[in-house]
Amino acid sequence: MKALCLCLLLPLVARAEIIAPPLTFTDRTLANGLRVIALEDHSTPTAAIQIWYRVGSKDDPAGRSGFAHLFEHMMFKSTKRMPNETIDRLTEDVGGENNAFTSDDVTAYHETVPANHLERLIWAEAERLSSLRVDTKNFFTERDVVKEEFRQSVLAQPYGEFGEWIPKMSFAAHPYKRPTIGNIEELDASSLDEVKSFHATFYRPDNAVLVVAGDFESADLQKWVDQYFGPIPRPETPIPRVTVKEPARTGERTLRDSSPKVPLPALAVTYLGPAITSEEAPAFQVLQQALSGGESSRLYRVLIYEMEMAQTAQFSADLRTDLGLLTFQIILASGADIAKTRVALLDEVKKLTDAPISAAELTTAKNQLLASQLAERETCDGKASALAEAATIRGDPALVNTDLAKLEAVTAEQVQAAAKKWFTDDNRLVLEYLPTAKEKK
Amino acid sequence: MKTLALLLLTLTTAVAVEIEGLPKPAALRPTKLVAPQEKTLANGLRVIVIERPGVPLLSANLIVRSGSETDPEKLAGLAKFTASLLTQGTAKRTAPQIASEVESLGASLVADAGWDSIDVTLKTLSANVGAAFEILADVVRNPKFDAEEIERHRKQALDDLRLEMETPGAVARSVAARALLGASPYAHPTQGTLASLPRIKRTDIAGLHTRAFVPGNALLVMAGNITAADGFALAEKVLGDWPAAKAPAPPAASTPGQKPRAILVDLPFAGQAAVYVGAPGLGKADAAFTIAEVTNAVLGTGYSSRLNQEIRLKRGLSYGAASRLTTSGQFGIFAASCQTKNESAAEVIRIIQAELKRLSSEPVAENYFASRKAVLTGNFARELETNDGYVARVSELALHGLPVDTLAKHVERIQSVSLDEVRAFAEKHLSPDAMSVIVVGRANDVAKPMREIFPKLEVIPQSKLDLDAPIAGKK
Helix, strand or coil: CCCCCCCCCCCCCCHHHCCCCCCCCEEEECCCCCEEEEEECCCCCEEEEEEEECCCHHHCCCCCCCHHHHHHHHCCCCECCCCCCHHHHHCHHHCCEEEEEECCCCEEEEEEEEHHHHHHHHHHHHHHHHCECCCHHHHHHHHHHHHHHHHHHHHCCCCHHHHHHHHHHHCCCCHHHCCCCCCHHHHHCCCHHHHHHHHHHHCCHHHEEEEEEECCCHHHHHHHHHHHCCCCCCCCCCCCCCCCCCCCCCCCEEEEEEECCCCCCEEEEEEEECCCCCCCHHHHHHHHHHHHCCCCCHHHHHHHHHCCCEEEEEEEEEECCCCEEEEEEEEECCCCCHHHHHHHHHHHHHHHHHCCCCHHHHHHHHHHHHHHHHHHCCCHHHHHHHHHHHHHHHCCHHHHHCHHHHHHHCCHHHHHHHHHHHCCCCCEEEEEEEECCCCCC | CCEEEECCCCCHHHCCCCCCCCCCCCCCCCEEEECCEEEECCCCCEEEEEECCCCCEEEEEEEECCCHHHCCCCCCCHHHHHHHHHCCCECCCCHHHHHHHHHHCCCEEEEEEECCEEEEEEEEEHHHHHHHHHHHHHHHHCECCCHHHHHHHHHHHHHHHHHHCCCHHHHHHHHHHHHHHCCCCCCCCCCCCCCCHHHCCHHHHHHHHHHHCCHHHEEEEEEECCCHHHHHHHHHHHHCCCCCCCCCCCCCCCCCCCCCCEEEEECCCCCCEEEEEEEEEECCCCCCHHHHHHHHHHHHCCCCCHHHHHHHHCCCCCCCEEEEEECCCCEEEEEEEEEECHHHHHHHHHHHHHHHHHHHHCCCCHHHHHHHHHHHHHHHHHHCCCHHHHHHHHHHHHHCCCCCCHHHHHHHHHHHCCHHHHHHHHHHHCCHHHCEEEEEECHHHHHHHHHHHCCCCEEEEHHHCCCCCCCCCCC
16 A cells, blocks of 8 residues: 555635525425425526425335336326327427436436427426326336336346345345335336325325426416416315334444456445434545545545555445434455455544544535535536425425535544544445456356 | 517417317417627637526536547547546645635536546536636636546546446437447447546546647637626636637548448346437438428427327327437437337337338328428527526537527427428438447347347347447357
C-alpha cells in the first residue's frame, strides 16, 4: 500500500454565500383526502405534474412479488373513458413526456407538458385514479413487457442477480426483502382480478399527493382540481399498512454465492439502518457523500486508487419509510483477493466509528449535496418531484425548504455517532459473490 | 440577456384526441430561447457563452476537435485513455489533489473522448467558477501522464472491458460498428480492446495531447449564471496565454462500404438477447440530416414510435424498442435495437424488417406524423430547460462546423420536413436489404430461427471475438 496522500489543505469555499432560493408553494387537502401542492413558475411555458401514491413493492400481495410495479404499468391502459395509452396521446404527441416509477414505499406517476395542455392531464390523472378498466389481453401483453424488463434489468446484467440477493438476505422479515421488479414465476401467477382489487385498495384520493409546478394561474389549477378530482369518493375502508417489524440482527453473518455471468468477484456488506424520518438522516447523507461521492471520497481513494483492490466501490444509505439499509457494494479489481478486500473495507468502516471525518470532508460533502439539490431544481419537474417526495414519504412538503439548513448543521461528531450506532459487529451481514467456471449445461 | 422569441411545438394542436369529457387544450404559450454569444481569443480559442441567470450553477465544456477517430490502427482506445488521464495529475497537482480541490468546490470535472472530440466537462456552483476554471485549464494544458497513473488506468479500463463483454447490449454495439463500418476510422471500439489497451504507451498519449490540445483545435462552451462579458474574461484569464500552435488536419474522408451481414455472437449465459439492425447513416452536417431525424422519429423515437408500438405495446416482446442515429462529422450509424428473450430474437428481427419496409411502402398518417415531430421539438424544448442541455446542443453544432444560431431554426426545420421527403429518404437509405443484423445472445436458442431468415448467418463465440480488425467473413 502506498502512503496515504489525502490533501488536507483545501481552498476556502464560498458555500456560505450561496443561498438556494426557497420554493414557494400552496398546500391544501380536498374533502376526499387528496393533498394538492401547487407551485407557480412562469420561467418556461411548461407544466410538470406528479401524483404519488403511498403504495409500493412492500405492499405486494403474498406470493406476488413485483405486483405493485406490474400494476404501475396497468395504469397506462384503458379507463372508463380513455383508450389504452391515452396518457401518451396527451403528453408525447404534443411535445410532452410521461413516466412512472415504483419503489419500496411509493408509486409515482409524472408528466411534463406544454402548459396549455395542463388541464387535460389533471382530467386524465383523475380519470385513471377513479375508473381504471384493464382487459385481459392488455394485462397479459403488459405482463410480458414486465418480464422483459426483469430480464433486461436483472438477467442481462452480469451483477443483476447479485443486486437482488442483497435485499433478500439483508431483511429477515420485512417485505423490503423482496425485489420491486419481482420474478417470472410470481408475475406469471398474477391475475386481472388482482389488478382490480389492488386499484380499489390503494388507489384512492386519501392515499395520494398531487403536485403541479409550472406556468399556470393558481386559480385555474385549483378550479380544475376541484372539478375533476373533487367528486372522487373517499372509501370508508381503512388503507392496509405493512406492520411487520424487522428484528434487530444478533450477530455477524457471512453468506456466499456464485454465478457464471460475472467476470470478477463482488462483495457486499450491509447493516440495518434508521428510517427516512430519523434525525440521523442528514448525517447519513453526508456520510454517503464522504464515502463514495466522487474520486475524493474515502472508498474510491483507498480501495480503488491506493490499494487497487476494487473496480467499483459504493456506499448507499437507503433510508426508507419503515427502516433503512446501509450497503457497501464492491466489484473487485482483477487479481484482488476477496478476503483481503473484506478486511480493507471493514477497516474503513472502523475508521468511521473510531474518529470523526475531517473538516475538509465535511465541507466537500455539503457542497456536493448543495450543488445536486440546485441542479435538481433547475426544472419544474425537479421542483415538483422534490415537493412530492417530501410530502408523500416524509409527510411535509415544507421540508424542501429546511433540508439544506439541516445539512449545513451536520457536524463531524454527528456523522461519527451515526456510524457508531449502526456499524456494529452484530448488525453486519457480509455477502460474497464469486465467478464460477463457465461450463455449458 | 439576449433572447429570441421562439414558438415551439407549433403544429401540436393538429393531433386530435376525441374523448368524452376531455377538455380542449388552451392557447399555446411561447418559449424564449437564449441566443449564444461568442468570441474568438487571440490564440484562436473559440468561446461561446449562454447566459442563464437564476440558479447559481454553471456548466462548461472544453472541446478538443480530435476524438477516437484519431486512434491508430493497433491502438484502439487511445483517445479515451488520454482523456481519462487528464484529471489524473498535472505539473502542479496530483490526481488526489485534483479530485479533492474540484469536489470541495461543489464541482465535478470529467474528461472523456468520443467520435470527433475529447470533452472536458465542468459543472460547478457559479460562486466558485474562478477556482474551478483554473483547474479545468490546468488539466487541459498541463497533464503529467505519470507512469503510475497510466498503469492504474490501464488496469481499470481492462476490467471495465471484461464487464462489458458479458453485457449483451454493449457487445452488440461494438460488433455492429465493426460490421457496418469495417476498417473506417469510426469502426473500432472507442474504449479499446483487451489486445489494444496493453499496447498503448506514454509516448502515444503525450503525442496525441501535444498534437490535438492546441487552442485553434478547441472550443469552450458555457451556460449558466454568468454574463457573456464575465465568461469571455474568465476564458481569457485561464486560457488566453495557451500558446497557439498548428491544429491537426481533420481525418481523411473515408467510406464505410460494407456489405450487409448477419452475425450472431454466442454468449452462452445471456439472460436476454440484444438485437441490432443497422446501416451506415448520414453525418451531422449533411443537408438531409433533419429529414433523417424525422424519418427516424416515425420509426423509433419515443414511446409511441412504430417500433415500440409493434414490439412492446402490441406483442410484449421487449421492455423497449427504438431506433437511433449516432453521428460523427463524416457519417453516422442508423440502428434499430432492443432486447428480448433469446427465443424471440428472430421474431423481433422480422418485425423490424417489416417496419423498415413500411416506411416507404405505406404513407404515414398526417396526425401521426405531426405527433412524431412534436416528440422531437418537445425533447428539444425540455433539453433547453437546463444548462447541461444548452451546452450539449451548442457544443454539437459548433463541433460539426454548423452556425450556433441554427439552434433558433431547429423547430422550424423539423416542422418543414414533408411526408414525401420521409418516404423518399426511407426508400433510399433504410431498405431492410441494406441492413446488417447483429444479435448477441444464447446461440442454442437464437441460431436456428435466425438462420431461417439469414441462411448465411455467421456465428461467433463471444470468447473468439476480435474487434481490433474488421470481423472476418465466413470461410
